[in-house]
Amino acid sequence: MAQKIVTIYTDDLTGEENPEAATHILALDGVTYELDLGPDSYDQLLEAMAPFTRVGRKTGKGRKDVRKGALGETTARIRAWAKENGFAVSERGRVPADVHEAFAKASNRPG
Numbered sequence: 001m002a003q004k005i006v007t008i009y010t011d012d013l014t015g016e017e018n019p020e021a022a023t024h025i026l027a028l029d030g031v032t033y034e035l036d037l038g039p040d041s042y043d044q045l046l047e048a049m050a051p052f053t054r055v056g057r058k059t060g061k062g063r064k065d066v067r068k069g070a071l072g073e074t075t076a077r078i079r080a081w082a083k084e085n086g087f088a089v090s091e092r093g094r095v096p097a098d099v100h101e102a103f104a105k106a107s108n109r110p111g
Contacts, residue, residue: 005083007076007091013041023075034094078103 009021018038024045026033037045075095082089082099085106089095 005080007079010036010092011038011041012036013044014038036092081106 008017009019010016011018011021012035016038021036021038022042024035024037024042026035035045078095078099079089079091081103082095085102087099087102089099
């Protein structure tokens with residue numbers, strides 16, 4: 001039996017399918033938010049936050065590709081690996097830490 005898994009990326013702001021949607025992380029008052037946004041929605045977010053980010057102090061390193069984790073692997077690749085190895089992961093949103101750790105261990109990399 002063959003199985004085909006299709007990943008559909010959806011922009012959280014518009015609700016529309018967008019293959020270019022990427023995960024972005026925001027933090028405000030100690031609460032971290034994760035959003036999957038297409039390029040247009042991400043541009044809206046940057047524009048809305050620009051007055052604040054221009055005057056704010058950076059407290060951590062920025063990431064060029066936020067869909068890549070510490071291992072440099074894309075979330076999509078980790079999700080695919082997890083499903084192939086019996087982990088229950090959703091199609092979008094945060095990949096659980098235990099899945100990241102198992103992926104790192106299976107890849108013989110530090111988690």
